[in-house]
Amino acid sequence: MIEINNLTKVFYPGTVNEKVALENVSLNVEAGEIVCVIGSNGSGKSTLFNLISGSYPVTNGQIIFKDKDVTKMPEYKRAQYIGRIFQDPTKGTAANMTIEDNLITASSKGWKSLKISLNNARRKEFKELLIPIGLQERLKDNVGLLSGGQRQALTLLMTIMSNPEVILLDEHTAALDPRNADIVMDLTQKYIAEKNLTAMMVTHNMKFAIEFGTRLIMMDEGKIILDVKGEEKKRLTVEKLLEIFKNIKNEEFTNDEGLLNV
Amino acid sequence: MLEGIFVDGLIFSIMVIGILISFRVMDFADLTCEGSVAAGAAIATVHIVNGGSIIVALLLAFLVGALAGGVTAVIHNKFKIPGLLAGILTMTMLYSINLRIMGNRANIPLLKSETFFDKVENLFPFLPSSVASLIGITLVVLLIKAVVDIFFRTDLGLSLGALGGNEQMVISQGINPEYLKIMGIGVSNGLIALSGGLLAQYQGFADGNLGQGMIVQGLAGIMIGEFLFSSNRISLITLRAILGAIIYKALMFLGRKYGYIIHITPNDFKLLTGVLVIISLWVASGRSKASARSAKKNAIQRSLDRTGEIK
Numbered sequence: 001m002i003e004i005n006n007l008t009k010v011f012y013p014g015t016v017n018e019k020v021a022l023e024n025v026s027l028n029v030e031a032g033e034i035v036c037v038i039g040s041n042g043s044g045k046s047t048l049f050n051l052i053s054g055s056y057p058v059t060n061g062q063i064i065f066k067d068k069d070v071t072k073m074p075e076y077k078r079a080q081y082i083g084r085i086f087q088d089p090t091k092g093t094a095a096n097m098t099i100e101d102n103l104i105t106a107s108s109k110g111w112k113s114l115k116i117s118l119n120n121a122r123r124k125e126f127k128e129l130l131i132p133i134g135l136q137e138r139l140k141d142n143v144g145l146l147s148g149g150q151r152q153a154l155t156l157l158m159t160i161m162s163n164p165e166v167i168l169l170d171e172h173t174a175a176l177d178p179r180n181a182d183i184v185m186d187l188t189q190k191y192i193a194e195k196n197l198t199a200m201m202v203t204h205n206m207k208f209a210i211e212f213g214t215r216l217i218m219m220d221e222g223k224i225i226l227d228v229k230g231e232e233k234k235r236l237t238v239e240k241l242l243e244i245f246k247n248i249k250n251e252e253f254t255n256d257e258g259l260l261n262v
Numbered sequence: 263m264l265e266g267i268f269v270d271g272l273i274f275s276i277m278v279i280g281i282l283i284s285f286r287v288m289d290f291a292d293l294t295c296e297g298s299v300a301a302g303a304a305i306a307t308v309h310i311v312n313g314g315s316i317i318v319a320l321l322l323a324f325l326v327g328a329l330a331g332g333v334t335a336v337i338h339n340k341f342k343i344p345g346l347l348a349g350i351l352t353m354t355m356l357y358s359i360n361l362r363i364m365g366n367r368a369n370i371p372l373l374k375s376e377t378f379f380d381k382v383e384n385l386f387p388f389l390p391s392s393v394a395s396l397i398g399i400t401l402v403v404l405l406i407k408a409v410v411d412i413f414f415r416t417d418l419g420l421s422l423g424a425l426g427g428n429e430q431m432v433i434s435q436g437i438n439p440e441y442l443k444i445m446g447i448g449v450s451n452g453l454i455a456l457s458g459g460l461l462a463q464y465q466g467f468a469d470g471n472l473g474q475g476m477i478v479q480g481l482a483g484i485m486i487g488e489f490l491f492s493s494n495r496i497s498l499i500t501l502r503a504i505l506g507a508i509i510y511k512a513l514m515f516l517g518r519k520y521g522y523i524i525h526i527t528p529n530d531f532k533l534l535t536g537v538l539v540i541i542s543l544w545v546a547s548g549r550s551k552a553s554a555r556s557a558k559k560n561a562i563q564r565s566l567d568r569t570g571e572i573k
Binding site (some may be wrong): 028075077079084090091093094096097098101105109111112114115116118140142145147159231 | 412413415417418419420421423424426427428430431432433434435436437438441445469494557561
């Protein structure tokens with residue numbers, strides 16, 4: 001589904017601030033795989049996502065979606081295949097519009113026409129969809145009035161509605177309180193299973209990364225340092241993961257242990 | 263006299279709707295307005311003076327405005343400069359272009375030609391001319407309002423609103439935000455120039471300096487409208503913009519008529535308009551704080567009503 005070949009990203013090349021955020025990363029994600037990406041801050045997880053989705057231009061390397069080279073394709077075109085949810089709940093929805101207007105905008109991808117798609121049949125459909133997140137009576141409320149948890153749940157719903165083939169979840173529950181994080185995460189699992197999506201998810205929660213998904217990738221300093229799937233992943237425990245990390249890094253990592261919450 | 267205020271206010275309201283689209287719906291601070299209103303006046307006047315039809319003159323005004331807005335959006339897109347600066351560039355360039363359109367004259371009188379308002383007066387010979395003008399312009403404004411209202415309910419119009427709320431969302435939906443901006447700022451300035459074309463016909467001349475200070479006046483109109491009532495429905499949002507425009511013109515009329523009592527002259531109007539905008543901002547910020555408080559209260563109430571759902 002996603003093939004990444006020798007991907008490198010250098011920020012501010014040729015200046016004193018030059019930083020290699022991603023170094024020669026290659027990765028092949030098969031259709032239907034659910035990949036959890038873990039790693040400490042600055043390890044290149046978010047950069048990898050930004051390159052895949054096209055937010056940043058690639059310094060070197062190649063990104064291929066379903067046998068199609070998208071390395072130079074602008075972000076809005078790649079969005080045809082990708083649904084992306086950010087950590088910041090405000091990034092996925094338009095606060096100045098009502099829930100129903102947000103939903104209708106998200107219900108199809110690409111340039112819109114001069115058609116009025118929002119009608120009572122669609123409203124009924126939206127109400128059904130909103131029941132799991134408890135917003136079924138608030139179609140005409142502005143999204144700006146919702147809480148972070150509600151907005152993120154709505155964003156998830158909108159992303160799924162637009163029928164992407166791949167979803168990129170960039171710590172999408174990190175800004176929520178534990179209860180809402182659980183609800184959004186349950187919904188995420190439900191939708192991924194229902195729609196048989198290919199997913200990549202950045203998380204700081206190691207326990208979750210082990211339980212969830214079919215594959216686990218650990219990143220450090222712009223490289224993939226661990227890549228496990230299948231039976232091997234099933235046998236993984238948090239302690240084992242920390243030990244692998246320690247061995248690969250071959251150094252004390254008191255700092256990183258603090259950043260990855262178990 | 264009263265009809266005059268309404269006609270003036272209704273012509274102005276078309277411009278206010280244009281500014282509403284860029285500033286409020288798209289969240290794009292576009293200053294092209296000051297140039298495009300004069301451009302619309304210039305091209306419509308020249309066309310009418312040369313014996314062209316009024317409908318074509320108004321269409322030309324809209325197109326010139328749309329083109330100017332498109333230029334602003336392209337400058338903003340291609341050179342990644344803020345919309346504000348892109349608008350100032352277009353506005354400045356338009357000043358020269360407008361004088362060219364007018365054949366290098368600072369103003370062109372329209373007194374000898376038949377204007378839109380003469381036409382409607384002839385249509386209703388039994389009515390006083392001012393009432394006939396009022397009917398004519400009211401119909402035009404209602405037509406524009408209806409088209410704008412319908413447009414913003416279409417999928418395309420909604421994506422323009424989404425652009426104003428969250429550009430990333432539009433990109434994530436697979437829409438090129440650059441095209442949306444060209445279209446939105448184009449439509450906005452098309453309406454502004456159309457308003458200029460009508461204004462020139464009403465006041466009887468086109469003037470290269472017509473646009474000066476228009477943006478602040480337009481914002482004053484929007485803000486007065488927002489005082490009247492709050493809503494997230496586009497039909498009410500355009501309605502209050504029209505009402506705000508009329509009230510603004512009425513205030514200015516009162517200022518001209520009775521201002522001498524407190525030693526206000528028309529020279530002071532720009533200052534007063536600015537102060538009006540500032541007061542509006544001040545009151546609006548107070549109101550949004552109050553409504554945030556009441557929203558919070560409602561949210562707490564709702565959460566008490568139904569526990570177990572997402573807070």
